[in-house]
Amino acid sequence: MIGYVTLGTNDLQRAAAFYDALLAEIGAKRLMDYGRGYSYGESMDKPSLGIVIPYDARPATVGNGVMVALAVDSRATVDRVHRKALELGGTDEGAAGPRGENFYAGYFRDLDGNKLSVFFAG
Numbered sequence: 001m002i003g004y005v006t007l008g009t010n011d012l013q014r015a016a017a018f019y020d021a022l023l024a025e026i027g028a029k030r031l032m033d034y035g036r037g038y039s040y041g042e043s044m045d046k047p048s049l050g051i052v053i054p055y056d057a058r059p060a061t062v063g064n065g066v067m068v069a070l071a072v073d074s075r076a077t078v079d080r081v082h083r084k085a086l087e088l089g090g091t092d093e094g095a096a097g098p099r100g101e102n103f104y105a106g107y108f109r110d111l112d113g114n115k116l117s118v119f120f121a122g
Contacts, residue, residue, distance in 0.1 A: 001070060001071065002047055002068065002069070002070065002071070003047060003048070003069040003070060003071030003117075003119055003121075004039060004041070004047060004048040004049065004050055004069045005047075005049055005050070005066070005067065005068060005069065006037070006049075006050035006051065006052050006065060006066060006067045006069075007051050007052070007060075007065060007066060008051075008052060008053070008054045008060025008061065008064050008065015008066060009037075009051050009052065009053060009060050009065065010059055010060045012036070012037065012038075012051070012052075012053055015051045016038055016051065019040055019049075019051055023040045023049070027042065028040045028041050028042060028048075028049075029041075029042075031043070031044055031048060032044075032100070032103075034052075034099070034100060036052055036053040036055075037050055037051050037052030037053060038050065038051055044121050045121065052065055053065075055093070055094070066115070067107075067115040067116060067117055068114070068115075068116050068117070069105075069116070069117040069118070069119055070116065070117065070118045071119060071120075071121070072118055072120055073120065074120055075096075075104045077118070077120065078096050078104055078105060078118050078120050079096045079106070081106070081118040082095070082096040082107075082108060083096075085106075085108040085110070085116070085118075086108065088111075089111055090109055090110050090111065091108060091109045092107075092108055093107035093108050093109055093115055094106065094108075096118075099119075102121060102122055103119065103120075103121050104119065104121075105118065105119035105120075106118050106119075
């Protein structure tokens with residue numbers, strides 16, 4: 001169920017150098033560069049770790065920049081789950097839609113402010 005987790009950083013290049021070296025120890029590599037961060041893992045169909053400059057442009061802290069991502073089976077499921085989160089009182093953090101090649105996601109916060117993503121890769 002868990003697709004990826006992200007960790008916030010205030011210095012992307014410093015964090016990338018750290019994680020490039022650290023995660024190479026376990027066979028992980030950079031899988032994706034999305035401008036304000038990188039994802040690491042074995043392949044896009046397995047759980048991964050991302051490092052990011054927070055989307056809201058505020059300083060990264062423990063918590064800001066952290067997100068749980070839920071892997072689903074289709075774009076339609078992304079749309080449905082994102083819509084349901086908002087119906088249940090969650091707040092929108094990014095409408096469901098394409099995010100680069102072969103990646104479709106929606107972002108929201110739950111009732112406690114925790115950030116989640118629902119995504120389909122493919």
